[in-house]
Amino acid sequence: MARVILQNVWKRFGDAEIVKDFSLEVPDKEFCVLVGPSGCGKSTTLRMVAGLEEVTAGDIIIGDRRVNDLPPKDRDIAMVFQNYALYPHMTVYENMAFGLKLKKFSDPEISMRVKEAAEILGIAHLLDRKPKQLSGGQRQRVAVGRAIVRKPKVFLFDEPLSNLDAKLRVQMRAELKKMHERLQSTIIYVTHDQTEAMTMGDRICIMKDGSIQQVDNPLSVYEKPDNRFVGGFIGSPPMNFMEAEVIVRGEECFLNEGMFEIAVRRRYKDNVMPYVNKKLILGIRPEDIHDKLSFTLNLKEGNVMSGMVDVVEPLGSEIFLHVNTGKNEIICRVDAHSKVQPNNIIELVVDTRKIHLFEAETGCSILQ
């Protein structure tokens, strides 16, 4: 098992800078998730770690070795591809055994490892089949099995679940996590799905346009996003953003959205003071905006807003409301038994402990 370090890694295709000054240290045994929108360079980064793509500049270290110039097979990694990339002309057994054969393992050893992996993944009865005789979920398991049998130092996953249906994805998510616990291996896992990132990662690395935006554990990323992009990317439905002007009245500091005002808590006052009479981006997560009727706690002057309900989305466990404040369209989460109807006027309370504030130009958080 081993750590993986990327030091100031760059990747250019011609003139296009795809990965920019990427530095990340993944400690031994960590499940690290690379997440970001489509085309942000996640796969490219992963492929550089695998050795399938050359590094334009910077260093990649696996264990204690700089591996920039090592071919993939000598890096002691295994990779699972989005489309599984099983060899169509080989049986499941042969697919899993292929790499071991090339490494000159003895036949009994190969057979033992393949059977063991097949047992773990519940595909022992499929070993004689060809990939085309398998369902999507089974192929996915075989692809994982092919990685497991090699007992690599590092597993690399490139969106391995994105071709599965929603139910199977949830199931495989849990299974991969269990597998990680059992194998105690280092994993770098690429996905564009923030739910996968949140549920699976020990740490999440959020990327945008080839640069790292934030690296932290899921909860910190969720509660303390470094910038507006992270705040908007992590969480579903996404964080509400609105422009608000900072104004001071007496001792108190307020954020004025235009239609309503929110009092800034005392502990954030120092962060906000430099922006008096300037605009900030106010970020509030849907679950931090409450129906005034059901929210009795901590009701203070200056954190109530009202708006007209546009859309009601009942999910069973909760209801999401799309509310128009007059200036912004926001989403908030209310109780599943709320009787709110479209076109109702609703009063909402903002939990001021949970607000996020970002600089208007740079999008950086000012609350850190």
Next chain:
Amino acid sequence: MTLYHIMKIKKYVNHAILYSLLILFGITMVFPFLWMLSTSLKDPSQVFTASLQLIPDPIVWKNYAEAWEAIPFGRFYMNSVAVALAVTLGQVLTSSMAAYAFSRLKFPGRDSIFLGYLATMMIPGMVVTIPVFILLKSLGWLDSYKALILPGVFSAYGTFMLRQFFMTLPADLEDAAKIDGCSLWRIYWQIILPLSKPALSTLAMFTFLGNWQSFFWPLVVTSSESMKTLPIGLSYFQDIYTTEWTLLMAGSIIVLVPALLVFILNQKFITQGIALTGLKG
């Protein structure tokens, strides 16, 4: 009559028309072969009768024996088989290797070299006959298997066709193989080739058939009897003054059989879709 019935009848009529047309075309295609078969079993006196008699009376089997005796068929057969097989094997090998390089490896000037190679397809074969002849002559290879085989082993067309096919194979397979520890050679040999069976066998079939019936080139480069191939042998039946039609047709049938076999055996591969189902959906 309901609408349903009318539609059903319409469907039958449509099918009837379609099938009649297809059968008509089928007969037009097959008829020359049947006529050849028929002639090969006729008595020489019946070849040019006015009536269109498809089943000869009497059936003259001995035409075949005579044709076989008339020229050194055994030797020609062996030459033809050896040359066609060697050219086919060689061409499939060189074409697939070149195609792999042109489709999968990255090296400077790759695409311009490929374009240059393709451009050679624009040059008619006749134009290079004399240069190649002179080349073989100066190598001292005339009238040998080398002369019959080597010029046919390299093919821009085969390279082009296989390159196009290889480019449709998913790159992830190769990446997976690299991680599994394959060298480039092994990727070519154990991943690319097995997945390209349909394309390879199509190329092999066309090469074999093309070579089997090749007349001009063997005629040009061979002089001794022991180097001749079947198509040249057949031309022996055709004299300036007389042509022994029954023997010529019997000989042609004998020559045709292996080609037909190759075609029938390959049909499965050619019509078979490409099973790339190790990949999604």
